Amino acid sequence: MPKEEQKEDDIGLTVKKDEDMSEWYQQVVLKSELADYSAVSGCIIFRPNSYEIWENIQKVFDAKIKKTGHRNCYFPMFIPESLLVKEAKHVEGFTPEVAWVTHAGNTPLNEKLAIRPTSETIMYASYSQWIRSWRDLPILLNQWNSVVRWEFKHAKPFLRTREFLWQEGHTAHATKGQADEEVMQQLFEYVDLVENHMAIALLAGKKTEREKFAGADYTTTIEAVMPDGKALQMGTSHQLGQNFAKAFDIKFIDQDEQTKHVWQTSWGLSTRTIGAMVLMHGDDNGLVLPPKLAPTQVIVVPIIFKDTKDAVLKKTGEICLALRKKGIRAEMDAREEHSAGWKFNHWELRGVPIRIEIGPRDMKNNQCVVVKRNTHEKKTLPLDNIEDSIVELLAKIQDEMLHRSKAILKGSIVAVKDMNALKQAIGDKKLPKAQFCCTVECEDGVKAEADGATSRCLPFEEQRNVAGKCVRCGKESKGVAVFGKAY
């Protein structure tokens, strides 16, 4: 690659992932053009390279929720202060981070308006008007929108920004049982989305009282473990009980002619999952995107020499077309102002799962060179039925990426029986699991004693281990919790 080119574009990463993950992350996100900083402190720009990943996530999840009868809608981004404060715990959880609109033009507003940090309050004010009878239930609504939480900590693209994109589902049901079911149904839709599309292994479980959503009866969560040993919450699904129903007077006449409060759930998954994919899969050459969500799945690069240029470009186009006909998101990079080597780096940085190279010699042998982004493996494949080989290879890459993530998760969890071992595990960048009493006192104690680690969840699959003594106070345990430092 000519030197000026490299310098001009400065496309490579200047730090290794395991040397300084925070700096590496920032470089990958900016240089792969996923995101950019904006003129508004703490807010990022979702450039097309990340927005298209979000569009793919939307397609997958939207189809899932529509299949189970949910419908999309759009509520105002504004919430009058008087509504926001109606549910006492909810307001306590959110107001410190609320952005307030106080003026329109030069006119002060009569009542200040919050920009939604989440839409429970504005939506449920309507639910109380729409719901009269059991016939109106369940209500199964979802919104794709952006929310604002004015954190004062240092921003990190996707992972912690003041405005982010998400979906928020909000349902109302006649019985607690139906709401419980909905909570779990959506949590496991998230599990499928994250494990089988994002290729990130998960712990699914319940949050402790302290860590639950402000206003919920209980919160379920999916937690991933990043290669640096920190936990990352990927989505949550809440049983809201009748808390909001009572605050917003959402009642219905049931089939038995009794007037009852509804049972509600809410659940959300955001663009921070994009940050999780960057952290989980990326390497020293840049992004590594899971095939199912990658905007471009295959990049075809012609190896151009003067005398064979036309023939090679023609063949490149044919391959690209054959792949597309098979439903593969394939692009070709036929630009003449860049060398093949420059293009290899360019598309590796952007995480395209498969690169196909084709030059005059390959053509003669009716073959092409195929490079897997995740493992850097290179092999030669026949051009006949190349589209079928690529479909298979994309599935294989998807699979390998999930397996790698599963291994990281498995290697991170260590069972501990006392606080010393717990602290040691945190120091070793592991996630200790232990019997836990779940009291606020012990939550605070662990956090103070174990370098800021918190309980991430009580994983469902660990709860067979009933009966035990809390790792910290030795009193009766409520279950097995996993602890960790978190993004």
Next chain:
Amino acid sequence: MPKEEQKEDDIGLTVKKDEDMSEWYQQVVLKSELADYSAVSGCIIFRPNSYEIWENIQKVFDAKIKKTGHRNCYFPMFIPESLLVKEAKHVEGFTPEVAWVTHAGNTPLNEKLAIRPTSETIMYASYSQWIRSWRDLPILLNQWNSVVRWEFKHAKPFLRTREFLWQEGHTAHATKGQADEEVMQQLFEYVDLVENHMAIALLAGKKTEREKFAGADYTTTIEAVMPDGKALQMGTSHQLGQNFAKAFDIKFIDQDEQTKHVWQTSWGLSTRTIGAMVLMHGDDNGLVLPPKLAPTQVIVVPIIFKDTKDAVLKKTGEICLALRKKGIRAEMDAREEHSAGWKFNHWELRGVPIRIEIGPRDMKNNQCVVVKRNTHEKKTLPLDNIEDSIVELLAKIQDEMLHRSKAILKGSIVAVKDMNALKQAIGDKKLPKAQFCCTVECEDGVKAEADGATSRCLPFEEQRNVAGKCVRCGKESKGVAVFGKAY
């Protein structure tokens, strides 16, 4: 239909469209559950019935712009005041209606933040960093988001609300010619979307200086005429020239090695088009939705009698499935708590283009009853290949709706040669067209003298009529303008 049912649900409209269109509009929008008012004055809730129309609009338009190389992205909803004021005319046009965020939590912000009324300024601050060379051009970006314009006039769902949904395209080009082309390409994508999907006939043309976008060199527009004779702007596409490029310092080194400012365009179409469809197509029974955008295209209603119930329900399900397999958005209404008559009213109010009724007698004759929502025509069709008949009928309805709209447009435009005739036409709820000098003086004059009518556009197809005297001042005309009162 039993009386209590009718009373309980209060589903019918209590006013006729041509008696009080404003009250009719409000009733249709609320009772068909397209929208509802919210706790925030001037902001509406897009309920699933309207949001799904918007999703269908998005699908159509998104495919169009992606085919021509545009990509979606997302910029922050906030614009620092210092950015918003950078382009002098732009700020003048928008600041009176800006909602300002001044506090986060209890902390006053250092600089107040506008909620985007449109995203030129926040986007172009980034364009100035991203664009260096002719190789970086064109930039072809689009956003699907919501914007806020704090109007103090009375709100009207979809047509005038403080927050609305739209898409905003923002492109940058190396030459004026390329930007001109982009302006027209997008305008005619809108024409196709509105005429061939929304079934609304259009005038396409240029805005006068006075009516152009704040900060543009010129604005092109598509204007529709509602059945009450008022004009409704359906979308606009702006040539921004180098105005923002100069304000935001967006420069590139061209192939000739000269440093130049880029040429820019922006173009937007919003959820107000949903209001236009309601006004244009609705009737005394409620909504009439164009088949291409209707969330439900066919509702299948079984006529249930006790002894034939199972057989009829089975057949209804089969028909529904056959239609869906053909790609038709069909639903069945098998609810037992409502009569068939109640269901007919329910789905007519919601504008479903085709109703299929099937009862035991129809089954015996291997036929069904089909009712067209737009004309109320009822006919009997054989069940064999019903899906093909319905595909044809949906296309016919789409066609008829556009033709009706075309007739309304044609009947509304009247050529006038003096101000008396112009005023008369406005009084008659027509749209006068006349030679016009396009000066601010005559614009103001027409508005004052003709009951608030304004120039809607200079339609492209009228500009063959060159040379003439201005309808008001008698001086040299700039072209043929169409005037009207507007939504």
